[in-house]
Amino acid sequence: MPVARRALVLAASAALLAACSPSPAPTTSNNAQPAGSITELDYYADEQGSAAWQKILDTCAGQTGVKIERQKVPTNQMLPKVLQGASSKTLPDLLFTDNPTLQQVAATGALTPLADYGITTDGYYESIVKAGTYQDKVYGVAPGVNGLALIYNKDLLTAAGIQPPKTWDELKAAAAKLTKDGKYGLAFSAIPSEEGTWQFLPFFWSNGAELSQLDSASSVKALQFVTDLVNSGSASKSVVTWNQNDVADQFVAGNAAMMVNGSWNLARLDEQQSLHYGVVPIPVPQAGAKPVVALGGEVGAVPVTSGPTQQAAGKVLSCILSEPTMLEWSKAHAYIPSKTATAAKFGAGQPAMQAFVDEVGTARSRTAELGEKYPKVSQALADALQAALTGKLPADQALKAAQQASGS
Amino acid sequence: MTLVAPAVTAPPRTGRKPRRDNRFAAWLFLLPALGYLVVFFGYPLAANIAMSTQDYTVKSFYTGEAPFVGLANYAAVFGNPLFSAAVLNTVLFTAGSLLFQFGIGLALAVFFSGRFLGSALLRSLLLLPWLLPLVVSGAVWRWMFDQDHGVLNAALRLVGLDAVPWLSSTSWALPAVVLTNIWIGIPFNLVILHGGLRAIPASLYEAAALDGAGSWQRFRHITWPLLRPVTGIVLMLGLVYTIKVFDVIMVVTGGGPANATQTLTTWSYRLSFGDFAFGQGAAVGNVLILVATVFGLLYLRSAKATLAEAAA
Numbered sequence: 001m002p003v004a005r006r007a008l009v010l011a012a013s014a015a016l017l018a019a020c021s022p023s024p025a026p027t028t029s030n031n032a033q034p035a036g037s038i039t040e041l042d043y044y045a046d047e048q049g050s051a052a053w054q055k056i057l058d059t060c061a062g063q064t065g066v067k068i069e070r071q072k073v074p075t076n077q078m079l080p081k082v083l084q085g086a087s088s089k090t091l092p093d094l095l096f097t098d099n100p101t102l103q104q105v106a107a108t109g110a111l112t113p114l115a116d117y118g119i120t121t122d123g124y125y126e127s128i129v130k131a132g133t134y135q136d137k138v139y140g141v142a143p144g145v146n147g148l149a150l151i152y153n154k155d156l157l158t159a160a161g162i163q164p165p166k167t168w169d170e171l172k173a174a175a176a177k178l179t180k181d182g183k184y185g186l187a188f189s190a191i192p193s194e195e196g197t198w199q200f201l202p203f204f205w206s207n208g209a210e211l212s213q214l215d216s217a218s219s220v221k222a223l224q225f226v227t228d229l230v231n232s233g234s235a236s237k238s239v240v241t242w243n244q245n246d247v248a249d250q251f252v253a254g255n256a257a258m259m260v261n262g263s264w265n266l267a268r269l270d271e272q273q274s275l276h277y278g279v280v281p282i283p284v285p286q287a288g289a290k291p292v293v294a295l296g297g298e299v300g301a302v303p304v305t306s307g308p309t310q311q312a313a314g315k316v317l318s319c320i321l322s323e324p325t326m327l328e329w330s331k332a333h334a335y336i337p338s339k340t341a342t343a344a345k346f347g348a349g350q351p352a353m354q355a356f357v358d359e360v361g362t363a364r365s366r367t368a369e370l371g372e373k374y375p376k377v378s379q380a381l382a383d384a385l386q387a388a389l390t391g392k393l394p395a396d397q398a399l400k401a402a403q404q405a406s407g408s
Numbered sequence: 409m410t411l412v413a414p415a416v417t418a419p420p421r422t423g424r425k426p427r428r429d430n431r432f433a434a435w436l437f438l439l440p441a442l443g444y445l446v447v448f449f450g451y452p453l454a455a456n457i458a459m460s461t462q463d464y465t466v467k468s469f470y471t472g473e474a475p476f477v478g479l480a481n482y483a484a485v486f487g488n489p490l491f492s493a494a495v496l497n498t499v500l501f502t503a504g505s506l507l508f509q510f511g512i513g514l515a516l517a518v519f520f521s522g523r524f525l526g527s528a529l530l531r532s533l534l535l536l537p538w539l540l541p542l543v544v545s546g547a548v549w550r551w552m553f554d555q556d557h558g559v560l561n562a563a564l565r566l567v568g569l570d571a572v573p574w575l576s577s578t579s580w581a582l583p584a585v586v587l588t589n590i591w592i593g594i595p596f597n598l599v600i601l602h603g604g605l606r607a608i609p610a611s612l613y614e615a616a617a618l619d620g621a622g623s624w625q626r627f628r629h630i631t632w633p634l635l636r637p638v639t640g641i642v643l644m645l646g647l648v649y650t651i652k653v654f655d656v657i658m659v660v661t662g663g664g665p666a667n668a669t670q671t672l673t674t675w676s677y678r679l680s681f682g683d684f685a686f687g688q689g690a691a692v693g694n695v696l697i698l699v700a701t702v703f704g705l706l707y708l709r710s711a712k713a714t715l716a717e718a719a720a
Contacts, residue, residue: 076681079681080681083466083469084469086469086470087469087470087472104466104684105466107465107466107467108466108467108469108470108471109467109470109471110470182556191662191664192662192663192664192665192666192667193662193682236555236556236576237555237573237576237577238554238555238556238573238575238576239576240575240576240664240665240666241550241575241576241661241662241664241665253557255556255557372466375682375683375684376683376684376685379678379682379683383666383667386664386665386666386667387666389665389666390576390577390578390665390666390668391578392578392666
């Protein structure tokens with residue numbers, strides 16, 4: 001057993017524990033001197049996203065005259081890093097974090113309302129404003145949002161004579177028909193974390209279920225639908241171990257004819273010359289219904305630091321949220337601009353993105369209803385998903401257990 | 409023969425009772441190590457114990473306010489249906505890993521104690537799992553375990569067996585992570601046991617061979633008993649390391665599917681960073697520390713006994 005590496009893990013947990021020492025609340029200095037440089041923290045760690053984000057930061061550094069010192073961490077290190085920063089008073093001056101974690105960070109009192117910097121939420125999608133609002137104040141706004149859609153392999157569907165599915169029945173039939181020659185009809189992610197919940201929510205919400213009651217009839221029906229796709233063999237049993245990158249890998253390799261995935265993966269698909277894909281909104285329970293996906297994307301927030309750096313961070317954030325930068329970022333990272341008018345302009349020029357743009361209009365914020373309680377409910381729902389997909393529990397019992405776990 | 413009176417010389421006074429400044433100097437030398445222990449082990453441990461008695465939320469990180477709740481976190485953890493599952497998984501993971509790591513490590517150590525061409529080269533190649541970052545080995549195993557396209561199932565199909573749902577079935581996932589951990593742990597056992605084997609005098613084997621002992625008898629009556637002190641150390645260290653394995657499970661299964669590979673360590677992480685119940689996460693961590701400490705003390709005792717044996 002690698003002694004040193006285990007020791008590293010121990011040291012990491014020790015560092016984590018050390019970060020938990022109680023400390024007094026911060027004092028905000030009222031010094032109004034403009035700050036020349038700020039620190040910024042984000043989790044765009046993949047090469048492509050990171051480069052695109054760096055360009056945005058460079059643009060805004062040029063426009064505002066503020067020097068930006070960037071720090072990036074892997075996605076799963078974001079919250080631990082922020083918590084450490086919160087307890088040691090070393091938070092970055094500008095923070096970009098996954099929107100469902102904003103409630104947790106805002107609840108600590110470590111963030112400042114964006115109104116302080118003259119940032120308004122006029123013209124933004126209501127759902128993204130909701131995601132960034134904690135106790136009636138807006139603490140985070142996203143320059144771009146994302147969601148999930150159904151991405152399909154045009155060649156495989158054409159060969160099978162199938163139209164891209166619009167309803168659950170069509171999806172089921174199409175997935176069954178496309179499952180052959182060692183290929184699965186559909187791939188999605190159902191791992192035991194927020195990522196799994198995020199992929200299930202479009203089925204859950206589109207069927208009218210609510211996070212406040214996980215074991216409702218419409219919730220059971222949604223879980224049963226997904227479970228049937230796996231049990232019938234139309235989707236691999238491995239979905240319980242695939243994250244969204246694995247799903248994209250399966251799709252690129254031609255092992256799946258359709259997949260549920262996000263717009264940020266389109267650039268990867270474009271790299272494959274021989275792959276022809278199309279994008280449609282996530283199929284809905286009945287024809288004519290609107291798909292309800294969960295809203296994804298990172299929100300920018302300004303932590304409590306000191307007067308001048310807060311003002312400088314606010315200036316940079318305003319620049320990132322301005323229309324030209326918003327469009328530039330959305331194009332570079334396949335996000336949808338978070339202002340409705342900008343999104344419409346953007347969708348018109350990008351046919352592959354139109355499905356995502358359409359869905360953002362009806363997308364929901366994961367935390368709007370539950371606020372800080374969301375992570376626990378999300379864990380419980382991911383557990384139910386895993387229990388049902390592995391056949392450990394029938395869908396209704398899995399959700400009953402989830403409701404109990406999330407309520408306690 | 410003249411009887412010589414035994415020269416009973418009193419030990420020098422200074423050796424028996426160190427003078428005050430000597431003792432002071434001794435403490436002075438101990439100070440850095442002591443300081444290190446207090447800062448890097450004592451403080452986190454105390455903080456973790458304190459945390460397990462508090463309602464520690466995300467907010468507490470910033471404000472420092474975390475109400476004292478006594479043993480409520482422990483009650484919540486022990487009352488959680490996942491607790492018994494996590495304990496059982498931890499026991500199975502630890503026992504399974506240790507048994508095979510040790511068994512295979514010992515077999516390889518005995519094999520390599522014979523001198524043959526390429527022995528040193530092969531032995532160093534076997535250290536590879538030890539040199540790889542755990543995240544890398546974990547990711548590679550995850551890829552090999554893939555149900556439809558993994559190399560393990562391809563091999564099984566080649567010999568006419570059915571594919572195994574390694575990571576997607578609740579009954580196979582735990583054996584799969586144990587298998588990964590065994591592979592990672594073999595070099596440690598191999599290296600230490602190989603060292604232990606080299607310390608056994610060759611003359612014993614020569615004598616045994618002259619007496620007509622076969623290879624099994626030589627192993628049974630010379631190698632095994634003389635290797636016992638090293639065996640104890642390897643197993644005890646192995647136990648303490650294995651019980652707190654986190655990264656291997658996290659990378660290969662993330663604790664799933666359906667909590668089938670959730671051990672105390674992964675559950676502690678999940679409670680802290682999934683549910684944000686930091687107090688409960690700390691409580692699980694403390695249970696683990698307690699178990700590891702018990703075995704650590706047992707190890708110290710056995711090491712002491714071994715030392716005494718060697719001195720006798």
